[in-house]
Amino acid sequence: MLTLSLIGIGCGDPGQLTRAAITAINSADLVLIPRKGSAKSDLADLRRTICADVLTSDKTDIAEFDLPARDADEADYRKGVDDWHDAVAAAWSRTIADHLGHEGKVALLIWGDPSLYDSSLRIARRLDPLPDIEVVPGITSIQALCAAHALPLNDIGEPFLVTTGRRLREGGWPQGVDTVVVMLDGGTAFQALDPAGFYIYWGAYLGMSDQIIISGALAEAGPRIAAARQDARERHGWIMDSYILKRRA
Structure with missing residues (x-):
């Protein structure tokens, strides 16, 4: 066998x-x-x-x-x-x-x-x-991302959703959740959202010597992430990243 x-x-x-x-x-x-x-x-x-x-x-x-x-x-x-x-x-x-x-x-x-x-x-x-x-x-990359940001994934008693960049870009923010984990994003799908009220926790090359993490209000951190992502891809020839979006009242 x-x-x-x-x-x-x-x-x-x-x-x-x-x-x-x-x-x-x-x-x-x-x-x-x-x-x-x-x-x-x-x-x-x-x-x-x-x-x-x-x-x-x-x-x-x-x-x-x-x-x-x-x-x-x-x-x-x-x-x-x-x-x-x-x-x-x-x-x-x-x-x-x-x-x-x-x-x-x-x-x-x-x-x-x-x-x-x-x-x-x-x-x-x-x-x-x-x-x-x-x-x-x-x-998993989700565990590594949360650890890098010292972040609890779920809010108390609340659900979260794991999805792809393509689904976020095409369908917008999913209903019924305030925390979304985004994987397999070939670009920066978070830029398709109105940034008001969102926080982002992003990481690339998690666990590797070249690890990069950025977090903050999406309106401020989003452009920094897009620039860092482009620079890292040009330097390495590839990028593997994921991020968590949280919606706050």
């Missing part, structure tokens, strides 16, 4: 690894490291660093592969994602077959946690043959 372990590794700080994650990495026969292009080489480098730091088993091999890119020009968003998931599943299958065959334990180190705005669980269920799937939870 083939077992696939999806191991949450946190948001960039190797110290965020749990003991369960370290045990799972060491029990693997093969660790897969995706390469996302030179612009995101930091992400592959961190996975290599984690393996070098925690691997004590001499039976564990490491295999790197190029991760297919999603077609951003596909007009049908869901179809574009579906096609991309098929391509990624095929890349996983090829790499596993080339290095391990159809028996053994494979590990994938997942940024953050596999359950939150991550495609790995959906992709894993497209593999043929279908492996046993094991999940080791990790620190």
Whole structure:
């Protein structure tokens, strides 16, 4: 049988690894490291660093592969994602077959946690043959963002909503909540809101040495975040950020 372990590794700080994650990495026969292009080489480098730091088993091999890119020009968003998931599943299958065959334990180190705005669980269920799937939870970007700002996410007895930049931009502020967590924002969707009465808590490269955090009233902090975001993207060639918006009376 083939077992696939999806191991949450946190948001960039190797110290965020749990003991369960370290045990799972060491029990693997093969660790897969995706390469996302030179612009995101930091992400592959961190996975290599984690393996070098925690691997004590001499039976564990490491295999790197190029991760297919999603077609951003596909007009049908869901179809574009579906096609991309098929391509990624095929890349996983090829790499596993080339290095391990159809028996053994494979590990994938997942940024953050596999359950939150991550495609790995959906992709894993497209593999043929279908492996046993094991999940080791990790620190999410939401937890890392709240910790960076020393911020409690929910107000007392109140709900919050987690959404994407695209949904915020297209649908506006969601009804029934005063706290919204925004992830996967390819731009600055918060600029589509009337800033009056909103506070923002933003962070990029959370847990990494280049971490940036900015907070404040949206009217004042929003332009600073937009400028910092553009500058960081130009310097690194990529950016991974998220933010929390709170509406105050």
